Amino acid sequence: MKKLAILDDYQNVAMNMADWSPLAGDVEITVFNDHLSDEDEVADRLSDFEIAMVMRERTPFPRSLFEKLPRLEHLISSGMRNLSIDIDAATDNDVICTGTPSLGYPTAELTWGIIHALARHVALEDRETRAGAWQKTVGVGLRDKTLGVMGLGRIGVDVARVGIAFGMPVIAWSENLTQDKCDEVGAKLVSKEELLRASDFLTIHLLLSDRTRGLLQADDLALMKSDAYLVNTSRGPIVDEPALIDALRGGRLAGAGLDVFDVEPLPLDHPLRNMSNTVIIPHLGYVTEENYRNWYGGTVENVRSWLDGTVINQMAGRNPTTPG
Numbered sequence: 001m002k003k004l005a006i007l008d009d010y011q012n013v014a015m016n017m018a019d020w021s022p023l024a025g026d027v028e029i030t031v032f033n034d035h036l037s038d039e040d041e042v043a044d045r046l047s048d049f050e051i052a053m054v055m056r057e058r059t060p061f062p063r064s065l066f067e068k069l070p071r072l073e074h075l076i077s078s079g080m081r082n083l084s085i086d087i088d089a090a091t092d093n094d095v096i097c098t099g100t101p102s103l104g105y106p107t108a109e110l111t112w113g114i115i116h117a118l119a120r121h122v123a124l125e126d127r128e129t130r131a132g133a134w135q136k137t138v139g140v141g142l143r144d145k146t147l148g149v150m151g152l153g154r155i156g157v158d159v160a161r162v163g164i165a166f167g168m169p170v171i172a173w174s175e176n177l178t179q180d181k182c183d184e185v186g187a188k189l190v191s192k193e194e195l196l197r198a199s200d201f202l203t204i205h206l207l208l209s210d211r212t213r214g215l216l217q218a219d220d221l222a223l224m225k226s227d228a229y230l231v232n233t234s235r236g237p238i239v240d241e242p243a244l245i246d247a248l249r250g251g252r253l254a255g256a257g258l259d260v261f262d263v264e265p266l267p268l269d270h271p272l273r274n275m276s277n278t279v280i281i282p283h284l285g286y287v288t289e290e291n292y293r294n295w296y297g298g299t300v301e302n303v304r305s306w307l308d309g310t311v312i313n314q315m316a317g318r319n320p321t322t323p324g
Contacts, residue, residue: 001028002051003048004030004049005049005053006030006296008055009031009032010035012031017296017297018300026307036059039062046072049072050072051076062086063092066095067089069093074096074303074306076302077099077100077315078295079099079286081099081315082099087315098306098314099298099314099315100297103288103290105155106287106288106291111155114231114279115229117257118229118255118257118279119201120139121136124276125137143167146171146201147163148172148196150174150203150206151177152177152185157184170188171188171198171199172187177189199228204230214237216238217240218240218247221239221252222247224252226252228254232260236260237262245271253277255279256279258272298313
């Protein structure tokens with residue numbers, strides 16, 4: 001019997017999000033709810049497993065980890081793209097890597113929840129109302145405010161279209177973005193500098209890669225309006241986190257809404273936990289029942305097919321540090 005490890009099931013829901021019966025009798029399933037950051041500890045945990053399922057980039061799989069797992073035969077990732085898995089190293093170590101169907105719209109929806117929360121101080125007013133206070137802040141409306149979208153992939157496009165529906169001028173930039181692509185959604189193509197200077201709300205929708213890591217540094221943030229808001233539901237390291245914290249503390253930005261961070265889970269002593277001009281949530285962009293059912297149900301299908309001799313949804317080999 002093969003052994004399957006399901007990693008980083010923070011909410012302890014994996015077994016309820018799919019019908020696992022097709023694997024009964026052939027696969028023994030173990031679910032881990034805690035997160036391990038140390039590679040040697042991960043290797044020790046997985047040493048007896050032939051199959052592992054990882055949730056997004058929560059647990060990276062570099063070459064060094066594959067080399068510590070000689071029994072591993074099949075690695076499944078939620079979604080068909082996971083830049084924290086070295087697919088080429090997996091191939092070199094005779095490990096099949098497969099992915100699952102994934103939805104993009106939940107992240108776009110959450111982005112707008114964060115924008116509204118920032119504009120109308122929802123988190124702060126919620127806390128104050130529960131404590132007995134009443135109407136402590138004055139929010140801002142969205143109509144006629146400029147929405148800056150950094151990256152017009154499928155998520156960025158959804159975000160841009162909602163902004164237009166709210167009556168917001170939408171501007172966009174990414175390194176290879178064209179005006180033709182912007183025209184498809186009614187956005188205006190601008191330079192990176194203009195995007196930073198003009199945005200009232202700047203939202204990031206880029207893949208993390210060598211090209212985008214540290215894309216926004218202190219000098220970039222200094223170009224933004226002091227009453228502007230930055231939203232990041234993509235990946236934490238795209239923005240220089242210490243520089244962002246410094247800008248928020250110094251009043252050089254009105255606020256930030258963050259679903260992603262340099263280190264996840266966010267350390268208990270992290271300064272962002274104690275800043276009143278932020279909305280912080282624990283990487284919930286993709287966390288919906290619909291996505292979880294896709295991912296865990298897809299895991300069942302991938303493993304069952306593999307056991308029966310056919311590999312489906314195989315992830316292509318690539319250098320995991322290059323842009324997607």
